[in-house]
Amino acid sequence: MKRLGAILSAALLSIAAHGAEYARLPGGRFESVLPQGPVPTQSTPVEVQPFELRKAPVTNGEFLAFVTAHPQWQRDKVPALFAEKSYLASWASSVQPPKDTRLSAPVVNVSWFAAKAFCESEGARLPTWIEWEYAAAADETRNDARADPAWRRRILAWYERPATAQLPPVGGATNKYGVSDMHGLVWEWVDDFNALFIAGDSRTQGDPDLLKFCGSGAISIIDRDSYAVLMRIALLSSLNAADTTSTLGFRCARSLEEPQ
Amino acid sequence: MTATCLGRREFLLSMGALACAPLTTFANGALPPDSLYQLQASLTDQDGRTFDLASRRGTPQLVSMFYTSCEMVCPMIFETIRYTVQALSPAEQRALQVLMVSFDPARDTVQVLKRTAQVHGCDERWTLARADDTTVRKFAAALGFQYRRLASGEFNHSTLIELLDANGRVVAKSGKLGNADPALVRATRQALAPPA
Numbered sequence: 249m250k251r252l253g254a255i256l257s258a259a260l261l262s263i264a265a266h267g268a269e270y271a272r273l274p275g276g277r278f279e280s281v282l283p284q285g286p287v288p289t290q291s292t293p294v295e296v297q298p299f300e301l302r303k304a305p306v307t308n309g310e311f312l313a314f315v316t317a318h319p320q321w322q323r324d325k326v327p328a329l330f331a332e333k334s335y336l337a338s339w340a341s342s343v344q345p346p347k348d349t350r351l352s353a354p355v356v357n358v359s360w361f362a363a364k365a366f367c368e369s370e371g372a373r374l375p376t377w378i379e380w381e382y383a384a385a386a387d388e389t390r391n392d393a394r395a396d397p398a399w400r401r402r403i404l405a406w407y408e409r410p411a412t413a414q415l416p417p418v419g420g421a422t423n424k425y426g427v428s429d430m431h432g433l434v435w436e437w438v439d440d441f442n443a444l445f446i447a448g449d450s451r452t453q454g455d456p457d458l459l460k461f462c463g464s465g466a467i468s469i470i471d472r473d474s475y476a477v478l479m480r481i482a483l484l485s486s487l488n489a490a491d492t493t494s495t496l497g498f499r500c501a502r503s504l505e506e507p508q
Numbered sequence: 509m510t511a512t513c514l515g516r517r518e519f520l521l522s523m524g525a526l527a528c529a530p531l532t533t534f535a536n537g538a539l540p541p542d543s544l545y546q547l548q549a550s551l552t553d554q555d556g557r558t559f560d561l562a563s564r565r566g567t568p569q570l571v572s573m574f575y576t577s578c579e580m581v582c583p584m585i586f587e588t589i590r591y592t593v594q595a596l597s598p599a600e601q602r603a604l605q606v607l608m609v610s611f612d613p614a615r616d617t618v619q620v621l622k623r624t625a626q627v628h629g630c631d632e633r634w635t636l637a638r639a640d641d642t643t644v645r646k647f648a649a650a651l652g653f654q655y656r657r658l659a660s661g662e663f664n665h666s667t668l669i670e671l672l673d674a675n676g677r678v679v680a681k682s683g684k685l686g687n688a689d690p691a692l693v694r695a696t697r698q699a700l701a702p703p704a
Contacts, residue, residue: 284659328541442649443656489649
């Protein structure tokens with residue numbers, strides 16, 4: 249049995265080493281639902297640098313290989329600073345995913361710190377919000393399908409479906425970049441999740457609002473019809489880095505060139 | 509002047525200041541699981557000295573984040589911390605350190621930090637530090653700071669002052685700027701008191 253376990257772990261480790269497939273995204277001018285310019289109520293397109301993104305969210309099998317190779321990220325060893333109690337709580341043991349869950353299903357109940365450490369272990373990082381939003385704007389044929397009401401309805405339909413007890417495997421239909429499951433499977437961590445705070449209300453003006461956050465004050469949402477994306481922002485902005493939820497996973501990204 | 513300088517999350521956390529410090533003593537080697545010093549982070553201070561975050565262990569700290577070109581709230585953070593320190597006895601003041609970490613390592617070079625420390629009259633108790641972007645993001649995440657760089661080069665960020673005990677656990681937070689927050693002063697005294 250011990251030997252079988254060793255073979256199994258070795259096989260899993262090799263999945264982790266070789267199985268991570270990344271798609272190359274060309275980047276370019278992109279308009280976020282979050283204002284990026286000096287005027288909070290005005291959209292300012294930003295230049296997204298070319299980057300690579302994992303084609304699918306990280307799976308249970310891949311995360312198992314990670315915690316096997318990096319025991320400090322097993323649920324009984326990880327410091328509370330990096331992951332709360334719910335971290336991998338549904339796993340059968342610290343090195344066994346939940347019994348009734350597929351290895352090919354996306355891993356959930358992982359904290360931001362754990363997701364970040366996983367990505368670092370394969371020479372990658374978490375995508376930034378803008379990178380994620382840019383990749384998620386594409387449908388099968390268009391780089392930016394966001395203005396299409398039919399596409400919006402399709403995405404929103406996911407949120408109307410009751411959650412299934414078991415998450416399906418990763419690797420759904422791919423978008424134009426060859427990336428799958430940006431919508432419809434799980435929520436995903438981004439590197440700058442703690443940059444997504446939103447001022448609640450544009451009616452609040454004056455001193456209290458100016459002091460709420462240092463800087464040029466409130467930001468607001470530019471495209472209020474992108475409900476699906478707005479829900480993601482709302483969720484991410486409410487989280488702490490050690491938090492986990494049963495529908496929140498992640499995927500990794502890589503810069504093409506090391507920034508100076 | 510008391511201002512509500514809080515995001516939703518911080519607001520919930522700090523109705524007043526959150527004092528939640530059971531006086532647990534950990535053996536020298538064992539770091540509490542929720543200690544900030546679990547984070548491996550290398551920082552550089554205003555004198556160009558590089559240090560590990562965990563090297564702050566042993567001394568209670570008031571911790572906040574800032575950036576130098578911030579004109580509005582950041583000077584108030586320095587001021588508020590100074591008032592908080594001044595509310596303590598001289599002996600208490602000697603047993604406390606202040607750690608200020610910049611959101612803006614690109615512009616807050618060692619020289620800029622040095623000048624900022626002088627401008628705000630920071631004595632040897634104060635460390636103004638910078639680190640690489642990834643470390644700053646992790647540091648902020650661990651302490652629950654939210655921040656975003658704007659195209660103008662300014663930052664939006666939450667304004668908080670957090671108190672770490674000698675083992676690096678957050679034992680109080682305050683979002684009140686202006687005068688010293690009495691609840692934070694109380695919690696600081698408690699953190700400085702020798703364990704009974």
